[in-house]
Amino acid sequence: MTEAIAEQKDLALLLDYYRRMLELRLFELKVQELYRNARLPGFVHLYVGEEASGVGVCANLKPEDLIFSTHRGHGHAIAKGVPAKVALAELWGKTTGCSGGRGGSMHMYAPEYGFMGTNGIVGAPIPLATGGALSAKLRKSGQVVVGFFGDGAVNSGSFHEAVNMGSVWDLPIIYVCENNLYATEMAFSRATKNTSVASRAAAYGLPGVVVDGQDVLAVHRAAKEAIDRARSGGGPTLIECKTYRYVGHHEGDPGTDYRTKDEVEQWKKNDPIKRAAKVLLEAGLADEKKLKEVEAEVVQLMEDAVTFAENSPEPLASSVTDHVF
Amino acid sequence: MAVMTYIDAITSALREEMARDERVFMIGEDIGAMGGVFKATKGLQEEFGSARVIDSPLAEGIIISSSIGAAMAGMRPVPEIQFADFIAPAMDSIVEQAAKLRYRSAGTQTCPLTVRVCYGGGVGGGLYHSQTNTSWFIHTPGLIVVAPSSPYDAKGLLKAAIRNDDPVLFFEHKKLYRSVKEEVPAEDYTIPLMKAAVKRKGSDVTAISHGYMLQLTLQAAEKMHKEQGAEVEVIDLRTLAPLDKDTFLESVARTSRAVVVHEANRTLGIGAEISAIIAEEAFDCLDAPIARVTGPDIPAVPASPPLENFYMPSVERIVAALERTLEY
Numbered sequence: 001m002t003e004a005i006a007e008q009k010d011l012a013l014l015l016d017y018y019r020r021m022l023e024l025r026l027f028e029l030k031v032q033e034l035y036r037n038a039r040l041p042g043f044v045h046l047y048v049g050e051e052a053s054g055v056g057v058c059a060n061l062k063p064e065d066l067i068f069s070t071h072r073g074h075g076h077a078i079a080k081g082v083p084a085k086v087a088l089a090e091l092w093g094k095t096t097g098c099s100g101g102r103g104g105s106m107h108m109y110a111p112e113y114g115f116m117g118t119n120g121i122v123g124a125p126i127p128l129a130t131g132g133a134l135s136a137k138l139r140k141s142g143q144v145v146v147g148f149f150g151d152g153a154v155n156s157g158s159f160h161e162a163v164n165m166g167s168v169w170d171l172p173i174i175y176v177c178e179n180n181l182y183a184t185e186m187a188f189s190r191a192t193k194n195t196s197v198a199s200r201a202a203a204y205g206l207p208g209v210v211v212d213g214q215d216v217l218a219v220h221r222a223a224k225e226a227i228d229r230a231r232s233g234g235g236p237t238l239i240e241c242k243t244y245r246y247v248g249h250h251e252g253d254p255g256t257d258y259r260t261k262d263e264v265e266q267w268k269k270n271d272p273i274k275r276a277a278k279v280l281l282e283a284g285l286a287d288e289k290k291l292k293e294v295e296a297e298v299v300q301l302m303e304d305a306v307t308f309a310e311n312s313p314e315p316l317a318s319s320v321t322d323h324v325f
Numbered sequence: 326m327a328v329m330t331y332i333d334a335i336t337s338a339l340r341e342e343m344a345r346d347e348r349v350f351m352i353g354e355d356i357g358a359m360g361g362v363f364k365a366t367k368g369l370q371e372e373f374g375s376a377r378v379i380d381s382p383l384a385e386g387i388i389i390s391s392s393i394g395a396a397m398a399g400m401r402p403v404p405e406i407q408f409a410d411f412i413a414p415a416m417d418s419i420v421e422q423a424a425k426l427r428y429r430s431a432g433t434q435t436c437p438l439t440v441r442v443c444y445g446g447g448v449g450g451g452l453y454h455s456q457t458n459t460s461w462f463i464h465t466p467g468l469i470v471v472a473p474s475s476p477y478d479a480k481g482l483l484k485a486a487i488r489n490d491d492p493v494l495f496f497e498h499k500k501l502y503r504s505v506k507e508e509v510p511a512e513d514y515t516i517p518l519m520k521a522a523v524k525r526k527g528s529d530v531t532a533i534s535h536g537y538m539l540q541l542t543l544q545a546a547e548k549m550h551k552e553q554g555a556e557v558e559v560i561d562l563r564t565l566a567p568l569d570k571d572t573f574l575e576s577v578a579r580t581s582r583a584v585v586v587h588e589a590n591r592t593l594g595i596g597a598e599i600s601a602i603i604a605e606e607a608f609d610c611l612d613a614p615i616a617r618v619t620g621p622d623i624p625a626v627p628a629s630p631p632l633e634n635f636y637m638p639s640v641e642r643i644v645a646a647l648e649r650t651l652e653y
Contacts, residue, residue, distance in 0.1 A: 066398060100431030109430035116397055117430070121421050127387050128422065131394020131402075138350060138376060139399060157414075161387035323432045324466055325491050325567070 010217050011279070015286055015294075017059060017216045018276040021051040022298045024075040025273060027084050028247075030302045031074065031091060035251045039310075041093055044105045047075030049246040052272035053178050054079035056219025057146060057239075060227050066114045066136070067146040068129035071106045072178075072245075073118030076148055081113040085305035094312035101315050102323075114143075122183075123156035125149055126175065130162040133173035133236075144230045145173045152183025154197055163238065167206040172230040174223065175238045178213065184249045185258040198240040206236050213241030214272045217279075329509040332502040334476035335365050335441075338483040339403065341513065343373050346401060349487060352379040352388055353405030353441075362407050363443060363502055383407070389415035389440060393423050396438045396492075403487060409444035409496070410453040416461070423492040424467030435490040439483070444472075445498040445537055445588055446626040447637050455626035455633070457589040462494045463566040464593070469518055470565040472496040474539035476507050478563060481516030489518060498537040505540060519564045521572035527558035530650055531576040533599055534586040535562040538638060542586050545643035555651055565595050570602050577603055581612040582650045586643055591619040613653035616646045 028046040035044055047054065050072070058067065058079035069076040077087050082098060090097025090108045097103070098110040106120035116132060119125050129147025136143040153159055154177060166173050177197045181188050189195050201208025207229075211222040219241060226237035244267040248255030255264070280286040286294075329337065342349050351366060357380040360367030370378035381388050385406060392402035406412050412419075419440070426436045446455035462470045469491055473479040479497065486493040524539065525546050534542040539561045546557035558576050562569070577583050583603055585596035596617040603615055618638045620626075626636045 068394070099429060099433065102431055103429045107425075107429040109434050111397075111430075111433055116394075117434070119422075121417065124390070124418065124422060127390035127418065128394035128397065130387070131391035131396070132398040133394075134391055135395040135398035135400045138395070139348075141399075143398075145398075157386060158390065161384050162391070165381070165384075165387050165391060323428050323430075325427070325469070 010220060011283055011285060013059070013220065014217065014276055014280055017055055017220070018273065018280060018291070019294050019298065020055045020059065020079060021216060021273045021276065022295060023084065023301065024051040024054060024078055026298050026302050027078055027087070028074060030306065031088070032247070032251055034306070040091055042091070042104045044091065044251045045072040045249065046245070046247045046251060047072050049267065049271070050178055050180060050213065050243045051075060052216035052219050053176065053213045053241040053243055056216045057174070057176055057223040060220065060224045061114070061144060061146065064114055065144045065146070066116050066132045067148065068116045068125035068132060069118045069148050070125055070150060071118060071120055071122065072150065073148070074105065077108060077110065077115050077118065080115045082110045082115050084301055085308040086110070088305045089309040089312050092309045092312070093314065094309055095315050096308070096312035123149065123153040123158035126153060127158050127162040129173060130166045130171060133166065133171035134169060136172055137169065142231065143172065144227050145171070146176055147173060148176050148178060150183065151177060151179040151181065151188045151197065152186070154200070155191055163204045163206070166236045167204040170235040173236045174226045174230060175236065177238070177240045178243050179240050180243050180245045182249070182259065187258065196240070198238060201238040206238060208238045208240070210240045210242065213243030214270045214275065216272055216276055326508045326510055328506050329476045330503050330506050331476045331479050331497070332363060332365055334480040334509050335483060335497060336367065336369070337509070338480040339366065339369060340372065342484055342487045343369065343377065348399065348401045349403060350377040350379065350400060351403045351405065352381050352392060354381055354383040354407060356380060356405050361405055363499065365441070366405065383411070384414070385411050386414040386418070390418035390422070392438055393418050393436060396436045397426065397434055401437045401487060403439045403441060406440060406442045408454050409442045409458050410456045412442060412458070419462070419468070419492070420465050424465045427491060428467055436492045437490045438492040439486045439495055440493070441495050441497060443499050444496045445500055446633060447500045447537065449628070449630065449633065450499070450626070451628035452625035457620065459496055459565055459589050460593055460595065463595060467492070468566065469493040470496065471518060471563065472498070472536040472565055473563060474501070474536050474561050475505060476509050478516060478561070480509055481514050482518065482563060485515040485518050488515065493518070496536065500537050501540070516563070519567050519569055521563055521569040522561045523558060523572065523576070524561045525557065525559040527556035527580070529556045529580060530582040530584060530647055531558045531560060531573060531580045532584045532586060532643070532647065533560045533562065533573050535565060536588065538586045538588050541638065541640050542643055544640045545647060548640065548644055549647055555647070557647060562595070568598065570606070573599065574603065574607050577607050578610045581610050584616045584618065584643070584646050584650050586618045586638055588620050588638060590622045591617060592622050594619050613650045616650050618642050618646045
């Protein structure tokens, strides 16, 4: 396939990717609004700005493939197919949530969508995903597994142990580091001497790829290659998506004490959704009207999700001892 | 019916469950060709292949966390922890992931994991090859903690653990591996988890124990019978968490006296919980204070033989506690 044809094929996906990214973005902005108005309980870590990573990777997975996610995982859940209303009901602590409301933001599970959970323990998804991929290999299921994690996880021992074994065992797994440059407030450059996560792959003997995490088609290409390789028995890949969160670490952190407003603004200019829209318009694949229609549909989806979640029942207090064994 | 050692019974349970269910696999350091440091898995890699009997580095974090991930994705892993002393790197995933999976997912995820852990002192293992850290796990709801005392129990409980959908910490006492033999059925059988057993009937005092200490408690009971005509009822907890309290409460209601024996150190050992339950629920039945025979509250089992002997509860100490309780 020539590069030009390949590019055309990728472009054909872009409107779909644009819509998916918008779903992730508007879901999180709705969560932010609800949280700020004290309608949602708990702690939330929003994915705003990082949508190209979740969408570019998950759009290349099959429904039966598995992903293991992080504390910043609402976007991963929706990208893997968990309906927005079910995810929102979970955040709201309602029985209609994917974990009956008891998991909340950081422990939502939807195995029926191949979504193996967000996780409140930093670094935990990397070895769990490795085990998931070991299972896929042992069962010869043909599944591919993705372990998402942030730059904050790569200096924990779990990263080293998991990537090493994933490589030793030639597992069908993609390790996706969403490097948003800050672990809470700790700049990645202050936490590690070698700031290239992808370069660490050499130490474990697997391919390491760095990708512009604000370009959904770039993520798509890197992910597709890695996923195809994993599915055909070619083993694991480490992908580093260079990305950024526009918001604070958690809702309530203004996100400006440890980075400049100018830095945030610079990254917003490189917004993955705006970039996708620009390419779509320039390539003539969509016009302004079409993009507005898509946006209106996604806005309505989120309004419906709020109605569903808000009107869903809360669990009975007496159910607190259910599901222990 | 064949006479088996405790370790043979474990190997036999593993072999049968591997043959019965292809989702069962094992992972641990040198468990393959070497058969593990205590040879519990000897011959199994040859029989089932290196894909299902996986040699790993001595990295307990990934041994257990990858097992949990595999359990979430449809397998039934049976990882081996060489020594209970080495399990700390895996605590994060055991406590934060395995124990909470069913609960936090409202039952959509389970964790059918059986972690085989070799524990206990009395073999000169020194500080980091002798610990009894069962209480770490007993204090974590969502985990099932099993500690068999005999070959028959070891096989039946291990098979039940592997078939259970929740995470089980299966504590095998290294001193029992080759010191106790008994008849073990050749046919398939399981022993229910979370249920204690009366191992010796008696009417004068109830002795509650598990694991290696159960064997010492049985010896103490026999000594009391022969030398003093006292009838000690011996209860084997089998599962330490969740605790079967009905069996010992029913016994104490009859004997009015209770002695708890365990190797773990005293503070917040299982004896503390059992004593509290008896005090709360059977106070009116008691004719004597509840006695505990336990390891002391020291950081580890020391290497020097006289110091190790001081650590380990003995038949003599158990007899002394039974006598005090009977004479009160």
